[in-house]
């Protein structure tokens with residue numbers, strides 16, 4: 591294998607294998623099956639190989655995971671009616687004794703479901719989006735953050751992003767109080783310019799992605815702000831830019847936090863933010879490509895660290911990173927939505 595070449599065909603074969611059958615190592619991720627499917631479908635789209643899947647079968651499977659209220663009144667019963675992560679987390683609305691089971695659909699699975707449907711060209715206007723939008727309000731907290739599921743869980747920027755991406759894809763923001771969400775995001779920017787997942791938390795590469803992309807999707811942040819008037823932004827852009835650029839380590843890769851080793855996925859989380867701000871030309875693109883190539887598996891896919899075995903998560907973010915680096919043969923990425931520009935047409 592030519593060690594410097596992006597092995598597109600091997601990556602396509604890797605994803606096709608995951609499409610057919612997930613290795614047993616993914617058993618513990620069963621309830622996140624929609625997320626794993628998103629990595630496969632969006633990955634194949636980035637690699638310009640979406641013809642390898644049965645789009646109708648995928649659409650039927652995704653749609654079968656949507657939770658529906660049994661009647662109009664139920665939309666207001668405090669539950670969230672989105673998509674369940676997998677069949678094992680999808681309970682019938684009533685048990686054998688007639689007692690109702692709560693829906694366990696969640697924001698992350700709903701984002702992945704809608705993204706998959708959009709990528710395969712399914713018309714999102716034909717799904718029951720009203721119950722998603724109306725019931726999503728039950729998840730927003732007084733401080734503007736979101737919890738992922740109505741039964742309660744941690745609330746942080748990850749779920750603000752999922753909610754913003756869902757509203758953006760559906761073209762319906764009634765599920766979110768945007769002003770409150772904006773305030774929450776701005777409170778997450780730290781003294782060092784990065785963003786924590788919650789106000790006051792340590793800055794983190796994943797959190798800056800969620801914060802900046804949410805503001806972008808909500809229309810509060812212009813694209814390429816660095817070439818316009820960065821000082822007019824509600825975000826401290828110069829400090830954030832410095833924080834992002836300082837995450838590129840001596841080996842060329844990006845670390846998620848100071849003093850951490852470079853990791854394939856942060857090439858996506860941080861380079862995406864640089865792209866949106868208009869600062870991606872300031873990173874060392876050649877060095878980043880060099881690091882990513884050391885994480886490319888001879889079997890297809892990417893690993894987290896150089897020389898390790900590949901996994902689906904880091905493979906997908908390896909593909910997105912190569913797309914951001916404009917590798918020939920890859921479709922371009924709409925960084926703030928997590929799908930190709932082609933798939934995002936019409937949103």
Ligand SMILES: [Zn+2]
Pocket residue numbers: 853854855856894904
């Ligand atoms: Zn990682």
